[in-house]
Amino acid sequence: MIGDDEIIHRASFDPMHVHPKKGTLKNSFIKGVDLLKGELSVWRQSEASKCSANDIADIIATPDGNSLWGLHGASAAAIRSLISPDDHRRLFCVVDETETNDRGGHHPAHAHIRFCQHQLAKIEDTSSDLFIHAREQLIQLLSKSGLGWARPNPTN
Numbered sequence: 001m002i003g004d005d006e007i008i009h010r011a012s013f014d015p016m017h018v019h020p021k022k023g024t025l026k027n028s029f030i031k032g033v034d035l036l037k038g039e040l041s042v043w044r045q046s047e048a049s050k051c052s053a054n055d056i057a058d059i060i061a062t063p064d065g066n067s068l069w070g071l072h073g074a075s076a077a078a079i080r081s082l083i084s085p086d087d088h089r090r091l092f093c094v095v096d097e098t099e100t101n102d103r104g105g106h107h108p109a110h111a112h113i114r115f116c117q118h119q120l121a122k123i124e125d126t127s128s129d130l131f132i133h134a135r136e137q138l139i140q141l142l143s144k145s146g147l148g149w150a151r152p153n154p155t156n
Contacts, residue, residue: 002094002111004077006046009056009148010113013066025072025143030135032126038114042094045073045148049109053148059107073148074141079113082137084130090116091134113138 002008010029012018017029034040043049043056051059053071062068076094084091095112115123115134123131 002044002076002096003046003048004075004080006044006048006076006094007053007073007148008076008079008094008111008113009043009045009053009071009073010040010142011043011056011060011071012069013063014069016063016066018069025139027135027139029072029142030138032131032135035113035115035135036120036123036126036131038095038112038120039097040113042111042113043071044096044109044111051109056109059109070150071148072142072145074145078141078145079138082134082141084119085133086130087118089118091119092116092138 012025012029017026018024019026030040043051043060045051045053045056053073056071057068060068079092079094080090082091083089092113093116095114097106097110097112119130119134122128125131
């Protein structure tokens with residue numbers, strides 16, 4: 001179980017998730033297909049996960065042609081507090097999807113953000129109003145919470 005006080009980080013990659021001139025996050029930061037499938041990849045920073053933001057940055061696999069730009073974190077409680085404008089019920093769950101086994105399984109600090117079932121039933125696809133609203137809220141929360149880790153500036 002993921003505690004409310006755990007910091008949940010979403011990794012951003014440059015150029016995949018970052019506007020080149022603005023330096024802000026694109027909508028692709030919250031991948032629509034993954035969110036609809038309930039598999040938006042996030043990382044837990046807590047005593048329970050035994051991972052710091054630096055540990056997480058070292059673990060994350062970077063997609064080809066990109067570099068890790070930052071880790072954007074918010075408490076699990078803050079993510080769970082995002083609500084739908086129509087029914088004022090919770091939008092998201094933060095799920096410990098870790099299945100550790102003797103073959104390697106998943107990393108114990110890995111988790112997923114997914115829509116709560118009562119919300120997912122109302123979303124047809126990534127163009128639905130509720131999906132767009134929810135993704136914008138999640139991006140805004142993770143953006144305003146600041147970077148838990150940022151790519152170091154190269155020194156000259």
